[in-house]
Amino acid sequence: MFSIECKFAEWAWIDEHRYTCNIKRKNIPENQSAILDGRHLVPHTNFDVTGISFLSCRLTKIPKNLLLKSFSLLQALAVSNCGLREIKREDLIGLHDLRVLWLNDNEIEFLPGDLFIDMKKLEYVSFEKNKIRFIDAELLDPLPNLKLINFYGNVAIDKVYNSTFSTQGNASLEGIKIEIRTKCRPPFRENPKKLEENEELREQLNKRDKEIEILNEKVNNSMANEASLHEEISKMQKETKKFKILDDIMIIARDEDFKDFTILTRGEKFKLHKFIIAARSPTIKRIIKIRPETESVTFTDIPSSAFRELLKYFYDNEFPSNDANFKNILVTAYKLEIDEIKNYSLNKLFESLNEENALEILTLANKFDIEILRTKAFEEIQKVFPERELKIEIATDVGKIKKLIEAKKKFDEEFKNL
Structure with missing residues (x-):
């Protein structure tokens, strides 16, 4: 097991003081077996860490697996002067509790529109002194609690919005959005006429x-x-x-001869028509807009069986069959941003929800931060404890709920044998 040393300290972030892990190691390996470790300030443990800062490290992407494995309660993340060249939605999956995201002094040039889809709790965001040239217009739309967005010192935009105090040069949030639409529009932005279903x-x-x-x-x-x-x-x-x-x-x-695009999934590859898949999936459309020469995309986390079910939807507007694995289809719909399939899969999961599968479905809801699915699954889990009402706050802690269910079953079994 490879250990990366943290320097723990009480650190003043923009919103509050946080118990923080500070890392200045030059090379951060992407080794799955690596862990973050260090000498805690008494009486703190990893469960008290709510902030982490990478300073002057070498990173090609945010090491989210490393973060999630080490600290489960992160609310603030800083990656400064680390040579980060890109940031994508998938780099932040699982970090949906973040309130502060600080990515200053890096090499980022493009910010995709779906970057913050799963990050509704974000309040303070900074991309100061990057090389940002292009930003999708919808970047900030998913952030209802945004208090600060900092684009100071970038190529195409040099503005700061800060609702907490007013200073000279402080822009309005609407002014920032207008500048993004007018000055930061990515190339190949024209929307081709969508095919009729x-x-x-x-x-x-x-x-x-x-x-x-x-x-x-x-x-x-x-x-x-x-x-x-x-x-x-x-x-x-x-x-x-x-x-x-x-x-x-x-x-x-x-016509099979005109299939010019390949989707590689976990276990199988599919030949498709680029214009069809782009019209059906905003994710694929965005990839093709940014890199028109792209001929294939790989999704290692999408099961081939789920993608095969969606072929009927892509070409014939037919929804998946009733005996399909709607958990996998929901995951695929979220990856490809297909709202119609998302809603259809959610309804199917609601219909199949019971005490036996509620914990599995709750895990899925937490992974993609699907509030309505989380609530439904939690209501089903509550039925296991008819004498005691569980607090909704623990719905995001699947491990704790699993232990409670196991303890309840053990108690019931022992009580039955009395």
Whole structure:
């Protein structure tokens, strides 16, 4: 087991004093067996650590696995002068309790729009003195409690919003958002016209064919004025040209030879049409916008069986079958940001929720911070303890709940044998 030494101290963060682990080691290995360790100030332990600071280390990404394994109650994270070149949503998964995120003096150039989707508790965020050139317009939308956002000293934006006090040069939050939209817009931002969903397209095409058939019948039977009919037919023919384009697109979408994009999942790879998958998944669309030459994307945490179920949705707008593994499908929908499948999977999990699977589903809800699923699973767990009401605050501590359930079962078993 590789140990990385922490210097523990009471440290003044922007919001409050926190018991903090400070790390100045030059190389932070990505070894899964590494741990953070050090001599605590009496009487503190790892459970008292709510802040961690990396200063002048060499990091290619935030070592979230290392953090989660060592400190479970983190609320503040600083990575300063560490050469960090990018930050993505997946780098922050599991750190949803953070209130402070300080990433100053790094090499970050782009901030994706989904970066803070799972970070609703964030209040203080700083990207001071990076090299930020591009920011997706929706970056700050998921942060209802934002009190400070600092872009001072960047390439495309040099503004600070601080609601706690007013200083010269302090911008408004709305002003920051406007500057992001106008000055930091990533390239390839134009939205291509989204394809009509297959079922709707079929209905429109059928309706078109019937209308033309009726008009032709009127002409043949001389049931209407020839000039008027000619005008109607001409109008319909113009509309037909529009549908002809969609007809041709759907033909391409059924042709295996035109599949030009590969998704690699855990256990299988899938060939798809780039324009289809981009229209269906905001995650893939964003990747293609940033790197148009991309021909494949790897998702090692998506099971192939779940992705195969979604193929029906991508091409035919069909939802997964009732016997599908909706826990895996929900995870996949969150990764690919497919809201329709998220909601459908949640409803299926609600229907299947019981005392036997409630703990597993609660774990899933905590991983992606899905409040409604967490509440439903916790209500089911509460049924195990009819004589005592559990506090909702422990819903995020699955380990503690598991111990309570095991203790309850053991007590019931011993009581039965009396």
